[in-house]
Amino acid sequence: MRxxxxxxxxxxxxxxxxxxxxxxxxxxxxxxxxDARTVLTTEALQRTPLHTLHVELGARLVPFAGYExxxxxxxxxxxxxxxxxxxxxxxxxxxxxxxxxxxxNAASALETLVPMDLRGLAFGRQRYAFFTNDAxxxxxxxxxxxxxxxxxxxxxxxxxxxxxELLKNLDFEILxxxxxxxxxxxxxxEAIARLSPRLASMPFMSSDSxxxxxxxxxxxxxxxxxxxxxxxxxxxxxxxPLARLxxxxxxxxxxxxxxxxxxxxxxxxxxxxxDIDETTTPVEAGLEWAIQKVRRRGGAHEGKxxxxxxxxxxxxxxxxxxxVGIRPEGRAPIREGETLHDSTGRAVGRxxxxxxxxxxxxxxxxxYVETEFAAPGTPLSATVRGKPRACxxxxxxxVPHRYHRGxxx
Amino acid sequence: MTEExxxxxxxxxGTATVGITSFAQEQxxxxxxxxxxxxxxxxxxxxDAAVIESVKAAAECKAPVSGTVTAVNTALADEPGTVNRxxxxxxxxxxxxVADPKQLDALLDEATYLGKLDK
Numbered sequence: 001m002r003x004x005x006x007x008x009x010x011x012x013x014x015x016x017x018x019x020x021x022x023x024x025x026x027x028x029x030x031x032x033x034x035d036a037r038t039v040l041t042t043e044a045l046q047r048t049p050l051h052t053l054h055v056e057l058g059a060r061l062v063p064f065a066g067y068e069x070x071x072x073x074x075x076x077x078x079x080x081x082x083x084x085x086x087x088x089x090x091x092x093x094x095x096x097x098x099x100x101x102x103x104x105n106a107a108s109a110l111e112t113l114v115p116m117d118l119r120g121l122a123f124g125r126q127r128y129a130f131f132t133n134d135a136x137x138x139x140x141x142x143x144x145x146x147x148x149x150x151x152x153x154x155x156x157x158x159x160x161x162x163x164x165e166l167l168k169n170l171d172f173e174i175l176x177x178x179x180x181x182x183x184x185x186x187x188x189x190e191a192i193a194r195l196s197p198r199l200a201s202m203p204f205m206s207s208d209s210x211x212x213x214x215x216x217x218x219x220x221x222x223x224x225x226x227x228x229x230x231x232x233x234x235x236x237x238x239x240x241p242l243a244r245l246x247x248x249x250x251x252x253x254x255x256x257x258x259x260x261x262x263x264x265x266x267x268x269x270x271x272x273x274x275d276i277d278e279t280t281t282p283v284e285a286g287l288e289w290a291i292q293k294v295r296r297r298g299g300a301h302e303g304k305x306x307x308x309x310x311x312x313x314x315x316x317x318x319x320x321x322x323x324v325g326i327r328p329e330g331r332a333p334i335r336e337g338e339t340l341h342d343s344t345g346r347a348v349g350r351x352x353x354x355x356x357x358x359x360x361x362x363x364x365x366x367x368y369v370e371t372e373f374a375a376p377g378t379p380l381s382a383t384v385r386g387k388p389r390a391c392x393x394x395x396x397x398x399v400p401h402r403y404h405r406g407x408x409x
Numbered sequence: 410m411t412e413e414x415x416x417x418x419x420x421x422x423g424t425a426t427v428g429i430t431s432f433a434q435e436q437x438x439x440x441x442x443x444x445x446x447x448x449x450x451x452x453x454x455x456x457d458a459a460v461i462e463s464v465k466a467a468a469e470c471k472a473p474v475s476g477t478v479t480a481v482n483t484a485l486a487d488e489p490g491t492v493n494r495x496x497x498x499x500x501x502x503x504x505x506x507v508a509d510p511k512q513l514d515a516l517l518d519e520a521t522y523l524g525k526l527d528k
Contacts, residue, residue: 071438076493077464078439258438258465331489332442332462356441356464363441385460 048094049179049239057254064257065157067095072256080259081358084225085399088185089255090246093224097160098175098233101151101167109170110144110151115282115305117292121146126205126220128290130282131166136307136314137278138285139166141270145207145220152207152218154180154231156272179239183246184229184255184263189404191249192219192230199230203406213245221404224260226267226397228404265364266357268325268396274336275323275352275366281307283314284368286323286396291315322374325394326351326365328382333363334389338382340369348373351382359399369393410522416497417473417516420504424479425513428501429461429470429492432526437463440492445481445503452476452505454512459502461492474512476505 045068048054054061059070070092072080083089101110107118116129123146131139140159145152155163164174183192193200196212199219207220215238223229234242246252261271270276276285294300297312305311328334333356340349349369357364373380378393410416414433418426434440444460452458452472459470481503485491492500507513517525 071465076439078441262464331486332444332460333467335467356462358464
């Protein structure tokens, strides 16, 4: 067998950084995978506070963003994915970077780096944000929460160092001694309510301090699956007993990064470094909704973030390409990196994520296409192993979000 | 067995059945699609014979010996997960009429293959 096309580093043989001789095509993928497992133990990969638990649960651990992370447990990616949509999945996302921004001007200082309204972010509320560069590209996406005394940030594991460099002149504190768990799925609220009843009534994108069991946590109602759910920041020392407590609740099962990726893809959510990066603008990525009016042209705090001129222009005029969903015909997935062609064979776009959606029971992908091809239903084709594969542009998300928005007051 | 994690089994009718090993399916994870060769296709030893798509990856299954494809496991179209559940049984890929039986002698027996995995 031959090595797979590049994916997100979840598969065990996609270990180009670990493997001597590199990932030359034609090498023996599975034999290399086998070698890599032994190499793993000697590499300087970081471990999360749940590492012992992952091993005990039979996780397959792979290197991801410098961490040894569970890609799946014995039930497998498809079953874990379906379980999260049907009940509740517990994810270890402790590899992500957590930080606090202190100071009375934290919000206005952070606003110089992101096009979001943070001065207007109420206490206990959370907001999706992204750091931009001078060319209007995205340096990372993150979550920002107003905790009153400070802003709490969660950034991508692979971008921690770069993000913290951006923040170096601000009064910020890296929370290296905290773990992050995500409990996601339609029965997540029921499960957490057994341990901390009032959390079940939190609205989507809010944050609170609470005791879950005996453990003091900072909990937000948010996630990366399209389902209702919670993200729980907890002291590293409490992470394992808290995870065991959550796993002991009926309907809660551990879910790895493999299903996390297919769940977010079905939910149409961007993965940094794939669907968004330094070369994609927020408007091209379809993330206009995340830029509040006060930061747009004519707003009270217009512009004054990196790349503002270009991004504000694109907000008014649109961009020449657009992130879209793609549904391939048939059952075989089409992977990241494949080129998309129109009916004349002209290249009009490229896939940035691709895989298999267990809820749709079908392959699915995301990518960028020239704007005139972005309408749902537009027929395109991708060339996979020399053969054309028909596909269609699809509206996002592929699977409707089921967030807990609460009743309007 | 091959060092590249295919298995081949001689059948009574003179053809040989080919699939991937249990180790291979476990490494690939949940398999969602298998692209099989056409019946009648002539394969040289080492040619790409089938493509396996799992949730996270695509890998290619090579022909362990030269020969002509005489049958393919069409049931995998609807139930690709059979490869995960029964890799050396109902999850077979294709049958091949072996062109040169001497090629079989150079392959690994199961004990040798499993021994290599343990190293």
